[in-house]
Amino acid sequence: MKKSSKVLLVILALAVLYIPILIICFLSFNDSLRPYEFSGFTLKWYSEIFAEKTLYEAIINSWIIALFATAISTICGTFIAIRISKLKQKHRQTVMFLNNLPIVNADIVTGISLMIIFSILGLHFGKYTMLLAHIFFCIPFVVLSVLPRLKMMDENSYDAARDLGCTHLQAVFKVIIPAIKVGIISGALIAFTMSIDDFIISYYTTGDGFSNFSTWIYSRLNRRSFSPAAYAYNTIITFGLLIILIYINLNSKGDNKHEKKH
Amino acid sequence: MKKLIELKNISKAFDENQILEDFNLYINENEFITLVGPSGCGKTTLLRIIGGFESADSGQVIFNNKDISLLDANERPINTIFQKYALFPHLNVYDNIAFGLKMKKKTKEEIDELVNWSLKLVNLEKMKTRSIDRLSGGQQQRIAIARAIVNKPKVLLLDEPLGALDLKLRQNMQYELKELQQDLGITFIYVTHDQEEALSMSDTVVVLNDGIIQQIGTPEDIYNEPKNRFVANFIGESNIIKGRYLGNKLVEFENTIFECVDTNFVVDEPCDVVIRPEDFDVVPLKQAKLTGIITDKVFKGVHYEFCIDINEKEYIVHAYEDKEIGDQIGLSVDPFEIHLMKVNENENT
Numbered sequence: 070m071k072k073s074s075k076v077l078l079v080i081l082a083l084a085v086l087y088i089p090i091l092i093i094c095f096l097s098f099n100d101s102l103r104p105y106e107f108s109g110f111t112l113k114w115y116s117e118i119f120a121e122k123t124l125y126e127a128i129i130n131s132w133i134i135a136l137f138a139t140a141i142s143t144i145c146g147t148f149i150a151i152r153i154s155k156l157k158q159k160h161r162q163t164v165m166f167l168n169n170l171p172i173v174n175a176d177i178v179t180g181i182s183l184m185i186i187f188s189i190l191g192l193h194f195g196k197y198t199m200l201l202a203h204i205f206f207c208i209p210f211v212v213l214s215v216l217p218r219l220k221m222m223d224e225n226s227y228d229a230a231r232d233l234g235c236t237h238l239q240a241v242f243k244v245i246i247p248a249i250k251v252g253i254i255s256g257a258l259i260a261f262t263m264s265i266d267d268f269i270i271s272y273y274t275t276g277d278g279f280s281n282f283s284t285w286i287y288s289r290l291n292r293r294s295f296s297p298a299a300y301a302y303n304t305i306i307t308f309g310l311l312i313i314l315i316y317i318n319l320n321s322k323g324d325n326k327h328e329k330k331h
Numbered sequence: 332m333k334k335l336i337e338l339k340n341i342s343k344a345f346d347e348n349q350i351l352e353d354f355n356l357y358i359n360e361n362e363f364i365t366l367v368g369p370s371g372c373g374k375t376t377l378l379r380i381i382g383g384f385e386s387a388d389s390g391q392v393i394f395n396n397k398d399i400s401l402l403d404a405n406e407r408p409i410n411t412i413f414q415k416y417a418l419f420p421h422l423n424v425y426d427n428i429a430f431g432l433k434m435k436k437k438t439k440e441e442i443d444e445l446v447n448w449s450l451k452l453v454n455l456e457k458m459k460t461r462s463i464d465r466l467s468g469g470q471q472q473r474i475a476i477a478r479a480i481v482n483k484p485k486v487l488l489l490d491e492p493l494g495a496l497d498l499k500l501r502q503n504m505q506y507e508l509k510e511l512q513q514d515l516g517i518t519f520i521y522v523t524h525d526q527e528e529a530l531s532m533s534d535t536v537v538v539l540n541d542g543i544i545q546q547i548g549t550p551e552d553i554y555n556e557p558k559n560r561f562v563a564n565f566i567g568e569s570n571i572i573k574g575r576y577l578g579n580k581l582v583e584f585e586n587t588i589f590e591c592v593d594t595n596f597v598v599d600e601p602c603d604v605v606i607r608p609e610d611f612d613v614v615p616l617k618q619a620k621l622t623g624i625i626t627d628k629v630f631k632g633v634h635y636e637f638c639i640d641i642n643e644k645e646y647i648v649h650a651y652e653d654k655e656i657g658d659q660i661g662l663s664v665d666p667f668e669i670h671l672m673k674v675n676e677n678e679n680t
Contacts, residue, residue, distance in 0.1 A: 223413070223415050223416070223417040223418070224415075224417075225413040225414065225415065225417035226417050226419065228379075228382075228384045228404070228411070228413065228417065229411070229413055229417035229418075229419070230419075230430075231383075231384065231403070231404040231405050232382065232384075232404055232405070232409075232410055232411045232431075232479075233405075233410070233430050233431035233434055233478070233482070234405045234431055234434030234435055234482075235405055235434060236403075236405060239434070243430075244419055247419070247421040247422075248419065248420055248421055250421070
């Protein structure tokens with residue numbers, strides 16, 4: 070392949086990846102309500118995020134659900150992982166297989182089965198059922214992220230803590246959790262990103278007029294009441310993430326230099 | 332000497348595997364005792380039961396005449412040095428050592444003083460603020476020792492603490508540990524599969540196999556007067572020969588009559604004769620009591636190791652002078668180098 074055609078291929082690939090994001094960004098500045106016509110530049114949709122009450126509530130709901138689901142699933146997942154790491158090899162493999170099944174399972178199956186279980190249990194569909202569902206599908210990701218850290222630990226760390234005067238609980242909090250901190254943080258981040266943009270499972274497990282951002286968009290698509298403020302929110306999220314990523318990248322480069330000096 | 336720890340009728344099984352059954356042992360104050368045996372012999376399990384990390388299915392652990400079987404690990408006046416040190420990676424050297432003291436709620440000044448004292452003992456005063464992952468294996472080992480002794484335990488348990496170090500460092504640490512034990516007057520219970528380590532460091536050696544004590548004694552006793560084939564083979568190299576006691580301090584093996592020093596056998600009783608490879612003397616053929624053909628030789632530095640065929644049985648002999656493979660060699664043995672063991676019908680190897 071010639072060099073010019075290689076460059077062309079890269080440009081094409083990048084275009085496919087980034088044009089949809091740029092279109093959303095573009096539409097967030099479009100004065101028109103309709104996405105296929107441009108009637109002038111505006112920033113009004115950004116203030117519309119706060120003015121459009123149902124959208125604003127949906128966004129807040131998304132964040133509250135994601136934060137609670139992350140906190141609860143991180144705590145549960147961490148303790149589950151600690152327990153799993155104490156199991157014997159054979160049992161551990163079985164439990165990990167059961168842990169990984171929901172991860173590879175289709176969301177739609179998870180969503181519908183949770184919906185059926187909640188209705189059998191006679192739960193009132195709404196924010197609590199959605200939160201329960203999010204906790205449920207986040208826990209396996211936390212377990213999966215924490216367990217390798219536990220395996221990297223010295224097998225006697227816990228015993229050493231006990232030896233030096235810790236009770237069971239103190240040993241866990243003073244020694245084990247600090248040692249697996251990185252795994253817990255990355256598990257929490259995965260849980261948060263899984264929860265905040267989930268649609269399918271949320272759709273089947275919500276009710277009572279409770280919607281998060283994704284179910285709100287779905288309910289408003291192709292309707293008059295759809296507000297381009299959603300584009301504005303998406304744009305904020307995209308550029309917010311971009312800034313965070315650039316910041317992390319710059320910082321970790323600084324760390325590397327720091328390491329080399331020693 | 333005062334008994335510090337007594338293990339009474341300890342039994343322990345993992346699943347279907349009976350590791351220890353009705354095990355009894357006592358350990359004196361200020362003793363350096365080593366439990367040695369092949370892997371799976373129950374030595375680490377025993378250590379973990381003493382430390383409180385594992386509870387015995389039945390039996391008692393007595394400490395200073397008090398039953399501590401039901402005490403948790405954190406309540407026992409015992410500290411442990413683990414195989415891979417188990418230092419805490421999120422804490423630096425100082426905080427690792429101070430960990431136990433902080434748990435005991437000591438004051439800042441006390442902690443400071445004790446940590447400095449223990450760092451001095453292991454010669455790592457300059458490493459105070461280092462992070463654990465920037466220490467070498469030998470340094471980590473020393474920090475693990477400092478972290479344990481800073482609590483001034485009555486008993487220190489050591490679970491193959493030198494296993495991860497290279498040979499030279501291991502030998503240095505052997506001296507240092509022995510010295511430390513004598514200076515501090517702490518009882519050391521040391522677990523290893525390395526028989527050389529066991530012999531060179533301990534006051535008392537306990538040879539274990541399949542959860543059963545094969546022999547207890549001083550290193551000299553264990554080496555010079557092994558009680559059975561297992562001990563003779565596991566501790567050092569041995570030639571074990573079937574023989575017959577003739578009475579009057581005479582023993583017959585390889586169709587030859589030898590003088591010996593053992594007497595606790597009846598006339599015509601079959602016995603196992605143990606001769607260490609270094610206890611053979613190479614002599615001119617005319618004076619030899621045994622003659623054989625050299626089938627193999629290995630240069631070992633200080634000596635040569637010869638494989639010698641005597642009456643179609645293989646013997647191992649250490650000698651200083653060089654001989655060629657295929658040569659005939661004459662051997663004799665002094666009476667006090669011949670050790671007789673009772674024959675145990677159930678034993679193999």
